[in-house]
Amino acid sequence: MGKIHTYIRTTMVSGLVLLISSCSNTKYLNEGEMLFTGAEVKIESDSIPRKEQKELKENLEENLTPKPNSSFLGLRPKLFFYNITKEPEKDKGLRYWMKYRLGEEPVLLQDVDREFNREILVNYAENKGYFNATASYDTISKNKKAEIHYTVNPGAQYKLGLVEYEKDTTLINTEIQKLTDKSLLQTGEPFDLDVIKAERERIDRNLKERGFYYFSPENILVQADSTVSNDHRVDLNVKLKDNTPQLAKEQFTIDKVIVFPNYSMDEVKLGRYGIPMHIDTLSGYTYENIYVVDHENKFKPKIFDRALYFKTGDLYNRSNHNLSLSRLINLGVFKFVKNEFVVSDSVNQKFDAYYLLTPRELQSLRLEALGRTNSANYAGSELNLNWTHRNIFRGAEQLKVAVFGAFDVQMGGPKDAANIFRAGANAQLSIPRIVAPFRFQSSSAFVPRTNISIGYEFMNRTELYTLNNFNASFGYVWKENERKEHDLKILDITYISPANITEKFDSISANNPFMQRIVEPQLIFGPVYSYTYTNTMLPKKNTIYYRGRLDLAGNLAGLISGGNAKEGNQKEIFDVPFSQYAKIENDFRFYHKLNDKNSIATRLIAGVAYPYGNSEYIPFSRQFFIGGSNSIRAFRARTLGPGSFDPRTLDNAFFFDQSGDIKLELNAEYRLNLFNFLNMAVFADAGNIWLVNEDPDRPGGKFSKNWLDEIAVGAGLGLRMDFSILILRLDLAMPLRVPYFEKGDRWAFDKIDFGNSDWRKDNLILNIAIGYPF
Incomplete structure (x- = not known):
């Protein structure tokens, strides 16, 4: 406890020193200089309601310039760092970063043009209908600090x-x-x-x-x-x-549509394509009233017919203009898309539409090396080699092939927990249209796509087992607009084949059917549909994100075969029982912006998976998991649930493999920008997973009327360093309610003991991650 007290005293003294130092920023001012601390507007009017006065006051203050130095809890740390850092010799390095990135130059009273601001206030008021507005100002100064009070008399609004x-x-x-x-x-x-x-x-x-x-x-x-x-x-x-x-x-119509799919700026400099010029000199060809100049024959003309919404004789309209450009960009094969309209017949009001398209590099090869850690005490690395061809069949079809290898090593935590090695490859062909026996019409700016994928993953859990995972899918992705997206996999197939099951695993799982199901052969196939709605890209005070997913596996096969696992009549395909279940999950997020530096983010996840017909259980790979850096952060990944079951009673090798058929999770964060790239969060997480059917090997795991009493709760503090290209997140969390403790003793407030090293080791969970949790 002595060390803790010493640490607290040191922290308090350091904070006091920073406080005193921050408050003495004025000592760095030159003779005659005064620090500008802000401006306030007062409205004087008997005819304007108070609510209207308040709104007018806020808008007037927003138009004042310059703004004073940013402050935090009444202090100005950015100004402090500027003042204590010597002038750097170069426009780079630590000293430059400290003074001009972390720090902020002082805003002085002499920087404020008070007469200009007075005129701004009058002009703004008159623009809002207060035609006889007047304004005056007064400067209040003390101890080398100054603030300005503006008084506005707006008069009656017209x-x-x-x-x-x-x-x-x-x-x-x-x-x-x-x-x-x-x-x-x-x-x-x-x-x-x-x-x-x-x-x-x-x-x-x-x-x-x-x-x-x-x-x-x-x-x-x-x-x-x-x-x-x-x-x-x-x-x-x-x-x-x-x-x-x-x-x-004049009202214009489209005369000719001309496409240059291999356009470059050099060709303009050389005068190869002059605009306008006669079509018969361009050595192109006509396809569906579109003239294409593609000397290298890189692209099929059909892609332009699908993307362009202008035809000869059409009346010009801005919607089709923007829609055509957006669809050309969304093909993913052009780096730059430029459009020009040139008058071809001024008498009859016609112009030609030119599309100047600069292709991207059609092929790319990228090597990625990743390092990672998680709250389950695993650390590891992953290596990815990705090859992409953006125009594999000359119709803007994208082929992506990836090969990867990864390993995760147990660093501390429960002993004998197996290390994990993964390797595999996958390929995806994305076609910029709906390939189907029916006609699909879309007027969206986003090109609909048909996706075909196939992949294989080898996973070895050392000393326990190996799983071979084969997967393939065929489906469609389309967007109604920038907010609504649909993803329908007509067929999504997964085949899991176990191998190299060790005697150690057999001995551990001999009396535990749940563990045995981890290495059972699994055949899962059926349609999967997901819908996403978001308006988080809009500059609004309140924004939302929603993603719903429906997974229907083996339904048609189960209906035809009449399989019934509970009655011992389980059907097989290629000697492997196929899974039959329905699964739905929902992810809803709400973001409330308090101001430019403060916001609140919340998330609700709810899902249920129900096995029936040919399956008695949900396949392990399709169940829900909870805990970890993007979930309930006070509990390590997959160590929570189901229900009130205590996973610590299991062998250490399976401590991190808890799963369930029902999931409920609620998260909330208060996010605060401290300064520049440094952000802080205060968060709370709650939730759990449950089973649909009773499992004698995991007592307390089934969902019941007592589910509310089995909710886990955690809370903590986080630091987020936003470096633009990535966000590094550090979240320190501790459990406040543990569902597998005895009833009546699940709240953990009375057990909190920061001075106890064993308590800190067992309860303080540090999550290191990239990006926000939601």
Whole structure:
């Protein structure tokens, strides 16, 4: 305990020194300099509701510049590191990193243009309809620190009165009149310059869908008149500018579609392909109204017919323009995709569409060496050799072949736990279309794909057994949009063949059917479907991620054969009983952004697998597992469950092999950015796995009405170093509730003893991982 107390005292003293040092940043200032500590806006108005005042105040403060030095708990550690680090001689090295990456240059009062900010506040208020706004400022200084107080008197906010769209007989005006029923400018709404800009962009967006390629939002003029009444109302008149170019008023159709699939910037410099130029000089060919210039004959023209949504005679629209570009990019075979429209007939308003495509390297070879560790006390390495051909049959088909080898060695923990060696190879052919006897129509920007894969893995658990794993699949992947993805494997086959089962394993598992099932031959086949929805890529305060998966194995074969394992009528294929079960799993995540530095992340996992017909049990490889660095981090991987079963009663070699048919897991994290690349998390995990059927060798493992009493709970702290190219994660967790302890004694708060080395060894679990857990 003495050492613990010494450590605590040392930590407190160090923290106090850092606190004092951080607070004395002003001692580094020169004579006459003052540290800028922030600005505040005060709204003075009797006519604006408090909620509206609060929102206006926040928006006004957001527009002030510059921002003061970042702070943490009232301190400015980044400024502190800048001040204590000498000026580096070079723009690299530790000193440069300390001063300009870890540190932050002081923001001084002299850096603040107070009059400029005052004008910004007035302009913003007027843009939001407060036409008679005024603002003033006052500087408060003390002890070489200064803050600025701005006072804004916005006056009454003007509302929209009459909104008119000026009419004439031109074609473009006729199209604009068709858009007025969905105008963003509505009588009675507050005057808002941002809404006016959005309305101009809406009109422009819709006109581009109607063939007006050369139109621009700047061609629209919105005239405001606030003198028509005395009740703070402003009338708007929306019209085309008088100087709008004639080309912007024309509605264009597609004349010719020309594709250069081997385009490069050098060819432009050399003038090989001049644009525009006559098609008959390009030495290409026509396929389905698309002219292809492919002198090297690298690509089948069908891929362009599927990807391009423009045909000769089509009215130009922006949706098909963007859709074509996106699908060309999603083929995965072109590094750069460029599109140009050149007027070919100005009288009849026609232009040619040129697609200038720069291919990627069609073949690549990559060697990867990985190191890893996990909470089950295993450390290991993996070596992968990957070869990719992105255009194997000239139709943008991707062939990927990988060969790998890996080993995991037990480092401490239960003795006699077997080391693991894995090796294998796999190949996947991805075809950029749906290969099926039916026609599949997709208007998505993402190219649908047919995937065919085959693989083999050899796994040797030293001194115990060897498993040969053969797998193959055929299926489709398609995306409705960037948020929704479907993955349907029409057939997913796995065949597991055991070998080299040792006498040691036989003696350990002689009286344990659960262990024996690990090395049983397994034949699993059937469809697998998964659906993913996510909007986490959007800049929203609340975002979600959901992935659902349905696995139906042996259903048709079981129905035809009439197999029934419980009645001793189990059917076989090639002398191996085939598995029959239904499995569903759901992964739901919710992210709430508090501000730029703070967020909350939560995850719920729920799944169930039910064996029937030809199977009495779920195959070991298809069961659920829990624990580890991406699950309940206070328990080592696969050492928890099922239910209240105590896995410590098993032989050490199988301590890490607990599995179940039902899984429930809940995780929550509070994530905080400390500074730059360093992030911290406070987390809690809860959950368990259970069995569908009773297992006499694992008492307490079956799911029952007492499932809530068998939930495991863990919590901890984590550090995450975000280096952009990778995120290194360190999570230290401890169990708060252990389901295999005696009833009434499962909460572990009273057992926490940081001063006890044995307790720390058994209960503090360090998880080292790459990336976030969810």
